[in-house]
Amino acid sequence: MTARPAVLAAPLAAGAATALALGVYAAVHEPTGRDFVLTGFDSAASWKSALASITMVLFVMQISLGLRITGRVGPRRPAPPWATDLHRLLGTIAFGVSLPVVFHCIWTLGYQTTDGRVSVHSLLGCVAYGLYVAKILAVRTDDRPVWALPLMGSFLGFVMLGVWWTSALVHYAGTST
C-alpha cells in the first residue's frame, strides 16, 4: 500500500471548516453572558477549569498510549490490542468532557479578543476542535502517510495544552485579570 499525503486534504479541509464555523458562530453570535453553575462548584470558571483539566489528563494518557502504539516509547514488542481501543475510548471521553466547556465558551462568552490571553484562547479553542475533526477523519482514511496521525495527535496535544494554559491554569494560578 502506497501512502498518499493528498488523502489528508479532505480531513484537513473538514477540520478547517469546523474551526472556521466555530469561530464565526462565536464571533457573530451575541454572547448571552448567562452562566450556568454545575452542582458542587461555586462558579462557571471553577467547573470549566475542572473539566478542562480532566480533559488534559485524558489527552496526556491518550498521547502516551499513542506513543506506545506507534512504538515510540516502551518495549519493542507491539502494543497489546487493547491499547488502541483504550486510546480511542480516552479520546472520546476527553471530547465528551470538553463539550460543556466549549458550549459555555461560545454561547455565553463568544469569540473575544480583549487581551492577548483571551485572543490566544479563543483562537486555539477553535483550532483544537478543527484538529480533532481532522484527526478523527484521518483515522478513517486509507493510504494515509504513517506520520500523519502522530503529527496531528501531537499538534492537537500542544494546542489543547495552550487552551488549558490560557484558561484553567490561569484560573488556578489566580491571575485571571
Next chain:
Amino acid sequence: MTALARAAAVVRWIVGVGAATAVLLLFTLEGAPDVPADAAPTEVDLLVDEGRAIYAQRCATCHGDAGQGGQGPRLAGTVIVNYPDATDQIAIVAGGADGMPAFAETLSDDEIAAVVGFTRFGLS
C-alpha cells in the same frame, strides 16, 4: 470485538448524541423568549438599575458612559470574559488595581455588587 472496544463504541455513541445536542442548543437557545414589556422587574433588573446610577457617578469618567473605555479599560462586553468569576471583579472594584482607586471605603458591599452587576449585564 473486545469489551473495551464495545465500551468505546457505546461512549462514542453517547458523546455523538451529546455533541449533536450541544450544536442544536447553540441555535435553539439563541432566540430565548423575550420578557414581556409589562413583566415585573427581576432582582437582577433592580440590581442593574441601581448599578447604572452608581456607574454614572463613579466609573463613567474613566471607563466611558457606555463602558467603551477611556482612561480606564473598556468594560462593555469584556468583564464576563476577563472575570468569569464575579468575585474576582468585586475584589478589583473593592481593592483597586492598576491606577484604579479602591471603592471599599466609599461604596457599600451592596453598591459594589450593584455596579459590578451593571457592568456584567447592563453594558453591551
